Amino acid sequence: MNPEIFTELSIILLITLVITGIIKILRQPAIIGYIISGIFAGPFVFNIISSxxxxxxxxxxxxxxxxxxxxxxxxxxxxxxxxxxxxxxxxxxxxxxxxxxxxxxxxxxxxxxxxxxxxxxxxxxxxxxxxxxxxxxxxxxxxxxxxxxxxxxxxxxxxxxxxxxxxxxxxxxxxxxxxxxxxxxxxxxxxxxxxxxxxxxxxxxxxxxxxxxxxxxxxxxxxxxxxxxxxxxxxxxxxxxxxxxxxxxxxxxxxxxxxxxxxxxxxxxxxxxxxxxxxxxxxxxxxxxxxIIILSLFVLIGNPLIVMIIMGTLGYTKRNGFLCGLTVAxxxxxxxxxxxxxxxxxxxxxxxxxxxxxxxxxxxAGSTYLIIYSNKIYSKISKYLQIFERKGSKVDEHKYHENDDHDIILFGYNRIGLDIMESLRKIKKKFLIIDYDPEIINRLSKEGYDCRYGDANDSELLNELNFSKAKMIISTIPLVETNLLIINKIKETNKKTIISVVAHEIEDAELLYEQGATYVIMPHFLGGQHFSTMIERNKLKMNKFLEEKIKHLEHLNKRKRINSRPLHHHR
Incomplete structure (x- = not known):
């Protein structure tokens, strides 16, 4: 390589390293740092790009x-x-x-x-x-x-x-x-x-x-x-x-x-x-x-509005529409x-x-901050977003009566929620499932389960639910803000209710315990504990682990059939 090109590239990369470092401190995408570095290296500032x-x-x-x-x-x-x-x-x-x-x-x-x-x-x-x-x-x-x-x-x-x-x-x-x-x-x-x-x-x-x-x-x-x-x-x-x-x-x-x-x-x-x-x-x-200003505002505001309208039309909550909308800003x-x-x-x-x-x-830059603080922004403006949540849709056919008594209310039918629901069926307790996915609610309703379409962040929903007779409330939602909202609402109506919530971080679990959670489920730790129990029970016997494998595959296939929704692809 020509020494001049090598030196030129070294200087450009040094400029990029410094500027991108500052950009990362500001919690912005690195791509902004790269483009700004090009501006500095180009004819507008230092003009050092000759090759x-x-x-x-x-x-x-x-x-x-x-x-x-x-x-x-x-x-x-x-x-x-x-x-x-x-x-x-x-x-x-x-x-x-x-x-x-x-x-x-x-x-x-x-x-x-x-x-x-x-x-x-x-x-x-x-x-x-x-x-x-x-x-x-x-x-x-x-x-x-x-x-x-x-x-x-x-x-x-x-x-x-x-x-x-x-x-x-x-x-x-x-x-x-x-x-x-x-x-x-x-x-x-x-x-x-x-x-x-x-x-x-x-x-x-x-x-x-x-x-x-x-x-x-x-x-x-x-x-x-x-x-x-x-x-x-x-x-x-x-x-x-x-x-x-x-x-x-x-x-x-x-x-x-x-x-x-x-x-x-x-x-x-x-x-x-x-x-x-x-x-x-x-x-x-x-x-x-x-x-530049108008088109930037169109992308930052117009694109999210388009997605919110489409998702509202398809029966999704205003919260999901809002959060999805921000990802195209x-x-x-x-x-x-x-x-x-x-x-x-x-x-x-x-x-x-x-x-x-x-x-x-x-x-x-703008969308990064919108997504980072999306939950806080939503809590401030949610009351103005009702227009994006379609009433009278197919998911609203599953009526819920305030006087209905349920022993257990389960928020979130996901991987953990499915297992919990199976256990609730075995102990023959009356339970209600709350989920913000209309496809899940429609499927559960057809299968005869008591369920309601709604978002646990919606204070109106929490006010309508009958917590006074509930013996246990389970939230599989891993958002601290949401679980704190649920805990505080339950404490207002029934202090004897068992409250179980999910958290992924130790600090979050400690906070939830402080605020009144009876038990905090930490999936990662529970998985390790389960495997530790398997080791103690099966020792190092291959046939025992193969039996566990067969059971696990049967369970996975069952989950795949029950939860066969086409939204699990990851890139």
Whole structure:
């Protein structure tokens, strides 16, 4: 490597390290730090990027690897696993955001093609940011977390389709004519990839996977060869990288490939965002400021409202609609890649990329704080969100009478709730199930269980429930704020009631005990205690553990049948 390039890259990475460190202290996504670092390294501040072509080539490798890994994790089988709500919400949000966004952008004087590109860019949400924030909040297993992940998967499939469409554009930005030759060329390429995926790759990867280093080398080579082949056929490198990943997504080694390639992808992708920041144009910032502000507000407020309307129409609570809505309150890495591709095919100029990047910075930062403090925000504005909760829906058919007496009230029919419900049936106690998933409530009602659709955070619901005769209240909801609300309400009406709640952290359990919980269930610790009991009971006898295995598999299959909802896919 040229020593000057090496020195230049070292300085750029040092700037990025410092700025991203500050950004992390502010609890913001690292992508903001990368883009700001590019602004500092670019001509607007220090102007230290002289080897632009080399760094740009590195950044394009990052984009190709990103799309390769996206394809690698988009197993074609998962489309049936996202569920009706994720499919409808994902498609609906993209369609409505694109349509409304298009007219807003046209109002600011952008032409039709530019408006369409920008509107589509505003419709996608950041998978990386949302996954990180939900994981930090331990919300990946909640209903809204599963739904959000589901429509992110739907968005990924839409993005793939759009990228493939863009790959039919030539360097002048004109759409290639769909002659017989063009159609045959595309179908032929896909057919060859399909045949390779079915008949060649499985046996080939089985042999290559004996060496992890060789598997890594093969994966990178496969990505580059397929991407180059598609580029040669006048399709885009990005589309080729995506399809290369999809062809390996059925491989049993795709997790191993993904984990080994991720650090490499991250490094080159950092350079992509740095280059993106360095190319931002500030000469027309005052002129474009109204558009940037309005479009940022549209993403931060408009996108959540669209999702809330869709989910309310489908019968979900205002809380779930609100929390899901916040997960689409930012644009995506795909948005920036889409605009970059639009520039490469001659449809857009670099000023558009600058505008969209500024919108990205605002929405990345704003949505992060919205999601971090979502529960506090909801508690403040929940009374104004009633319009987003449809009354008279199918879930409201399960009427609950205030005078109904139940020995036990169970909040949350999830993994723990299912086991608890089975035990309650065995002891023949009358119990009521409260859950905020309308599909679960409909299923339980059909099976003859006393149940009610509602959110434990809803004070109106807690006021309507008859706690005075209840001997036990069980909450499987792992949110401290929710459980404290339940505990305080029960203490007001019946101090003799046994109160059992769930917590994941020791500090949370201690707080719940202090506030009046009778017993705090900690699933992780209970799992360890159960296995310890198995060791003491079975010693080291293989046949005993195999018997436990058979019982466990039977239990898992039973749960799978009972809880066969299509919202359990994780990327």
């Amino acid at each position: 632009h072509d080399t760094l740009y080539a590195f950044s394009q490798i990052g984009v190709a690897l990103l799309l390769f890994l996206v394809g690698l994790n988009l197993n074609p089988k998962v489309i049936k696993d996202v569920g009706k709500i994720s499919l409808v919400a994902g498609l609906g949000q993209v369609i409505f955001t694109t349509t409304i966004g298009f007219f807003i952008i046209r109002y600011f004087g952008f032409d039709n093609v530019t408006s369409l590109y920008m509107a589509i860019a505003l419709a996608f949400s950041s998978t990386i940011i949302i996954m990180k924030l939900l994981s930090d909040k331990h919300d990946l297993e909640t209903l809204y977390g599963k739904i959000s992940i589901g429509f992110l998967i739907v968005q990924d499939f839409i993005a793939i389709f759009i990228l493939l469409v863009i790959s039919t554009l030539n360097s002048t930005g004109e759409v290639l004519s769909f002659t017989i030759g063009t159609i045959l060329k595309g179908l032929g390429s896909l057919s060859i990839l399909f045949l390779l995926t079915i008949y060649i790759l499985p046996s080939l990867t089985n042999k290559i996977a004996k060496s992890q280093e060789y598997l890594l080398l093969f994966s990178i080579t496969w990505c580059f060869i397929i991407a180059s082949a598609f580029n040669y056929l006048n399709f885009s490198i990005e589309a080729g990288a995506l399809l290369a990943g999809i062809t390996l997504s059925m491989s049993p080694y795709h997790f191993e490939i993904s984990s080994r390639l991720r650090p490499l992808r991250d490094f080159f992708l950092i350079l992509f965002f740095i280059i993106l920041g360095s190319e931002m144009v500030f000469s027309n910032v005052i002129q474009n400021l109204p558009a 930012q644009i995506s890495e795909f948005s920036l890649i889409l605009i970059t591709l639009g520039i490469s095919v001659g449809h857009l100029d670099k000023e558009v990329l600058s505008v969209v990047t500024k919108i990205g910075l605002i929405t990345f």
